[in-house]
Amino acid sequence: MALTITVTGMSCEHCEQTVREALQAVDGVTNATVDREAEQATVEGADDPGVLVAAVEDAGYEAEA
Numbered sequence: 001m002a003l004t005i006t007v008t009g010m011s012c013e014h015c016e017q018t019v020r021e022a023l024q025a026v027d028g029v030t031n032a033t034v035d036r037e038a039e040q041a042t043v044e045g046a047d048d049p050g051v052l053v054a055a056v057e058d059a060g061y062e063a064e065a
Contacts, residue, residue: 002044005052009061010036022059026051 007019016034023032023043029052030045041063043052049065056063 001047002042003046003049003052003065004040004042005049005056006039006064007034007036007041007056007061008039008063010034010039012036015061018059019056019061022055023052026055 010016010019016036019041020032020034023029023034023041026046028046029043032041032043034041041052041056046052053063053065
């Protein structure tokens with residue numbers, strides 16, 4: 001199952017990497033892809049959007065499920 005969340009505040013590749021690493025650190029996540037231009041992150045293996053949003057926000061970005 002894949003979930004897509006909106007992520008704002010990313011301006012460079014480093015931002016994408018930071019968000020990707022934050023999402024991949026969440027228990028159950030098997031893959032995360034991040035696209036700063038589309039302002040989206042797609043996550044596989046997780047089923048709780050609230051946990052994903054919290055992980056992104058803890059990394060310093062704004063997120064919405």
